[in-house]
Amino acid sequence: MAGFQMKRLGLMMEPEPDNPLEVEGVLNPAGVRGPDGQFYLFPRLVAKGNYSRIGIARVKFNADGDPSEVERLGIALEPEADYERRTDGGGGCEDPRISYGEDLKRYVMTYTALSSRGPRIAIALSEDLFHWQRLGLATFRPYEGIEFNGVDNKDASVFPVAVPDPQGQPAMAIIHRPLFPGTRPEETVCQLSSREVDLHRESIWISYCPLGEAGDEPYYLSHFELHDRLASPVALWEQLKVGGGTPPILTRHGWMVIYHGVHELAEPSTVAHKLCYSAGILILSQEHPRVIRYRSPEPVLTPELPQERMGTVANVVFPTAIDRRDDLGLPDRFDVYYGMADNRIGVARLDVPESLPTGALADPPRAKRSLPKGDQSQTESRRDVPITIKKGSSPTCHTQP
Incomplete structure (x- = not known):
C-alpha cells in the first residue's frame, strides 16, 4: 500500500423515526472496547432545540467482521450539572471521546458541556461504561501569557497511557483546540485572501496533568498544568481551522490521531461562504507525542x-471514534466512526501502511527541546514563527467511495 487510505463501510446510525431524543440528529460518537470485549458507541443524541444527550449503543458485526448495525442501550450522560445547562432550560452533553486509561484502570470520557458560558471540556470516569462519575470542567494554567480558562473549547481526547510532560514526568495528557475569539472557521473565512496564522491561538495543544499528584483523588485529573503546542493550519484543506478528532491510538509508527480540518468550498456563484470539514492523519512519536512524525498533506x-454533503450542517465528515481490530488479528486495521453532516454516523476502514509515506507536511517550527536521538524532527527546530496561508481552490480527495 502506498499510503494511508480510507474505504467507507456504510451508514451505522441515523435518527429513529418518532424518537424525540434524536429528532435533530445522531452524530459524533465516542467509541471503545468494553470489559466484555465488545465495541460500544456513545453517540450524541440531539433533541429539539439542540438539546444533546450522550447515548450508548453496542456495535454488531457481520460475518466478514465489518460493523453493520447497532443495538441502542440507553443514555450514558444527559445535562444535569450546572455547567451542562443554560438558564433558558437548554444545554447539552455533546461530542464525547473515550479512552481506557491503563494507569487509572478506568475509562476516561471527555465531552463538550454546553451551558450559558459556551462550550467547555468536561471529564467523567467509569469502570464499566454504564455508570459515569463527573469530574467537572477541565482547567488549564496559563502558558506564556495565553489564558485557556474562560475560552470556548471542545473536541478533546486523552492518551490511554501516561506520557512524559515537558519536564519529563509521567502525566495524563489531553489533546484540545481552544476556540479563541476570531479563530472559528466562520470568522477566519471572512479574512483577506492571505492571512497570518496566530500559532498560539489557532493550534491543537497537548496539556498535561501530573499523575504523581493525583493520588486517590480523581478530581485532580481535570487540572492541567503544562502545555505543548502540537499542530497549526498549514495545508489548503485545513486553511481555516484544525482541531481534534479520534483519541490517540497506538500503531506500528506511533500514536495516530485522525484530526479534522476546515476549508472553504470554491463556489464563486454563491455569495455566502460554504465550509467543508475533512479528515487527515497525524502520527506522533510514541515516546514523545509532541513530536509529529507524519502529517498527511491531503x-x-x-x-x-x-x-455527508446534505444535513444539519452541510459538507461535514467528522471523525470521533476509532477501533483497532485486534479482535480479528489485524493490528494495522482500524474502523473509524464519523459524523455525517451533523445528522448521521458513518464508518470507514483504514489500513495503516507498513512504512510511513514520504512527502509529509511540516508544521510551523517551535522552540527546540532536548529529546532522545531519533525523536528530533523538523517541527522541533527554532522559536515559533508566524506562517501565512493563502486561500486556494478546493483540495483533491484520495478517499475511496
Whole structure:
C-alpha cells in the first residue's frame, strides 16, 4: 500500500423515526472496547432545540467482521450539572471521546458541556461504561501569557497511557483546540485572501496533568498544568481551522490521531461562504507525542456521499471514534466512526501502511527541546514563527467511495 487510505463501510446510525431524543440528529460518537470485549458507541443524541444527550449503543458485526448495525442501550450522560445547562432550560452533553486509561484502570470520557458560558471540556470516569462519575470542567494554567480558562473549547481526547510532560514526568495528557475569539472557521473565512496564522491561538495543544499528584483523588485529573503546542493550519484543506478528532491510538509508527480540518468550498456563484470539514492523519512519536512524525498533506476522508454533503450542517465528515481490530488479528486495521453532516454516523476502514509515506507536511517550527536521538524532527527546530496561508481552490480527495 502506498499510503494511508480510507474505504467507507456504510451508514451505522441515523435518527429513529418518532424518537424525540434524536429528532435533530445522531452524530459524533465516542467509541471503545468494553470489559466484555465488545465495541460500544456513545453517540450524541440531539433533541429539539439542540438539546444533546450522550447515548450508548453496542456495535454488531457481520460475518466478514465489518460493523453493520447497532443495538441502542440507553443514555450514558444527559445535562444535569450546572455547567451542562443554560438558564433558558437548554444545554447539552455533546461530542464525547473515550479512552481506557491503563494507569487509572478506568475509562476516561471527555465531552463538550454546553451551558450559558459556551462550550467547555468536561471529564467523567467509569469502570464499566454504564455508570459515569463527573469530574467537572477541565482547567488549564496559563502558558506564556495565553489564558485557556474562560475560552470556548471542545473536541478533546486523552492518551490511554501516561506520557512524559515537558519536564519529563509521567502525566495524563489531553489533546484540545481552544476556540479563541476570531479563530472559528466562520470568522477566519471572512479574512483577506492571505492571512497570518496566530500559532498560539489557532493550534491543537497537548496539556498535561501530573499523575504523581493525583493520588486517590480523581478530581485532580481535570487540572492541567503544562502545555505543548502540537499542530497549526498549514495545508489548503485545513486553511481555516484544525482541531481534534479520534483519541490517540497506538500503531506500528506511533500514536495516530485522525484530526479534522476546515476549508472553504470554491463556489464563486454563491455569495455566502460554504465550509467543508475533512479528515487527515497525524502520527506522533510514541515516546514523545509532541513530536509529529507524519502529517498527511491531503485529507484521507472528505464529504462525497449525499448524507455527508446534505444535513444539519452541510459538507461535514467528522471523525470521533476509532477501533483497532485486534479482535480479528489485524493490528494495522482500524474502523473509524464519523459524523455525517451533523445528522448521521458513518464508518470507514483504514489500513495503516507498513512504512510511513514520504512527502509529509511540516508544521510551523517551535522552540527546540532536548529529546532522545531519533525523536528530533523538523517541527522541533527554532522559536515559533508566524506562517501565512493563502486561500486556494478546493483540495483533491484520495478517499475511496
